[in-house]
Amino acid sequence: MEQKKFRDMSQDERLQYLKIKTNLSEKEIDLFRNTGGLNFNTINGMVENAIGVFPLPIGIATNFVINNKEYLIPMAIEEPSVIAAASNAAKIAGRGGGFVADVDDSIMIGQIQLIPDSNNSINKSEIDDIIKVLQDNKNKITSLANTKSKFAECIDIKIRHIEDKSINSLGIMIIVEILVDVKDAMGANVVNTMCEGIAPEIELLTGGETILKILSNYATERLVRCKAIFPRDLIGGEDVLRRILFAYAMAYTDVYRAVTHNKGIMNGIDSVAIATGQDFRAIEAGCHAYACRDGHYKSLTKWYQNSNGDLVGEIEIPMAVGTVGGITNTHPIVKSCLKLLNVSSSKELATIMAASGLAQNFSAIRALADEGIQKGHMKLHSKNIAIMAGATDNMIELVSKKMVEEKNVSVSRAKEILETLNKKGV
Template sequence: MTPSSRLSGLRDHGPIARRALVARAAGLDPAVLGAFEPTDGLTLSQADHMVENVVGLIGIPVGIATNFRIDGVDRLVPMATEEPSVVAAASNAARMARQTGGFVTSSTGEVMTAQVQVLDAVDPEGTRLRLLEARDELLALADAQDPLLVSLGGGAVDITARTLPTRTGVHVILHLHVDVRDAMGANAVNTMAEALAPRIAEIAGARTLLRILTNKADRRLTRARALFSADALGGAQVVADIEAASAFAEADAYRAATHNKGIMNGISAVVLATGNDTRAVEAGCHSHAARDGGYSALSRFERNADGDLVGTLEVPLAVGLVGGATRAHPTARAAVQLLGVDTARQLAATIAAVGLAQNLAACRALAAEGIQRGHMTLHARTVAASAGAASHEIAAVAARIVADRRIRVEYAREVLDELRGAHS
């Protein structure tokens, strides 16, 4: 069976039935997704081995984004998020992109960078050149720290060095660039940097201080592109308005901060669901947004010659499939199996596509109807639950507070009391 991400009407079922439908669509035994059941997911004992001073767990809803076709492959995408409308919005944007072929991605590879800071160099520029002259020696020393990575086709690929004026003097900064293959890579590059530091100090005739990776992973970029037809978006005026909204975010840091937050709504949800490092990815993306000296939008939306909308996104994505919570967390393992990705590059492609889809959905909502209409309609269910509505009462309470345009907990309580009084 060829997996399909087109699951119309998934929202009409309950969570257990949805899980079965998703497993069938992905060609998986439903038992594979058993870790999504709270009682069968991460245990307190497992959590106790993951971080310090464990006292419990916190649950985050995992929804499935549908309709995604990425580089010609259908993928059902697990998204861990507490924010209403995110999963629905991404699925809707993916449905529109699907009509014109889906998302196309490319990447620069899986290269991560570690920095070694050199202090007190008498001749900073001479030190920089001596370090570059020792390139082959330093790369060999780095590779010796991780023969398994080298055997898999990865390992140290290059060094660069620069002088950096600071308020404490001129530092020399060496960058070690490492192909980490299907790992996120932090442990590998940190181990190599620490091993290189003594030799770097000898060459420099100075001392080293910090030796650690940078989350500005600008040699690990992933790009996503999609075409959205004007008809699917709502017409030529909506296309023009989305383009204008995009231009606003490109030019203005205040708008860009919220524009990029919308992108991260999608990106962080998939990163979290797959057990990857959300903080590392978020830091990398926001640093990329400021790469030209000012903070700007990570995406672009432009009209093409036919009047349709082309969306593009470029972000650094340091994610992996081996090590860390991706392997230790049973729910993360189930999420990766559901996605059906075999490499870190495929995972990054999926994450970038979801980020672009989420962004398009938000821009369209802003341009066409205002963000609150769809968002607050979905948020109403959360408000109803917060007001004390039982599962069989939530839909009725949510519908009423939306209809009355009073989506607040105190009003939901009034509606709930009224409904219960009518049935007593």
């Protein structure tokens, strides 16, 4: 009898197959059976060849006030200190009036790549003629795109040309870009559908061949901006503020520092994105591209001192998120996180994520400019170390506390402390 293909197996059959084919023990295999709040059919519908889930801790960042509304923000992340740091930053920002944010309409960009219907690239003399044909038929193309969706709206078309700078030197290509208002969706599926739907018409009008027909994750028409004031007296005084400004100067000027600086920002943004079912890889790619929009990779945030002597932080980033569609409709934990946030639109969610990134960045550069990053980080990381050493239940806190007091956070020391506590019968 022919063996089933992996894709046709049940969860149990797949796990048994892995047990036979790998050196995983029954105990290790059994870890994949626990799918938490998801049933296996849902998981199997999300990804191919599913065997289980990879759980991440979800915590709540507190103290956030954004545009005069209070939020409890779910964050899914494995790294200690992020949630505590964001909560503390939000508390300080609250004393300065909270976060103020605004966001563009939900405009996404779709791209259709056009070349001649041959192996040759477009001749420069043909470019103007092709662009004119497309410009003359913008309304026709737009109307056709809008037949492909019941909720999204193609509002404009832009046409430009680029020259291949790769090793292949394929010459000039024309890029037709559609601008689509995707409302409260992230928009990938509807924009891709529109791009594919209008490509045959573009070929018919120009006599060319369309190659790529795809959404761009560089959502420069969908920016979110957020600002907060951090009172000088609450961040450690004038000297700490001065040192924070030097930290920002380095992140703005030096790419090696900028990458780590922006990683800290994304700690806040990605953890909210994961908890609310967003495509955090797309958000990451767009933000990092935006960081080097002027030809130099730099800080995504801006820090300066206002006339009152307080610290001001600002962030502006592309933010393609959705509160409808995708797994926001199917993942029960995602649905619960969105309900917990009490957001009414994708634009509101974007402001929350921008505020989370700004808060996290403040905490990171404040720690770096003052006591160093490790003191607070290792205090929280000590619980992980205690667990790694075998501590459970109340022992985790006891072992962690002892290591922090001794300023010796290591697995070997945690094991020694745990052994001592066990001998004492604690």
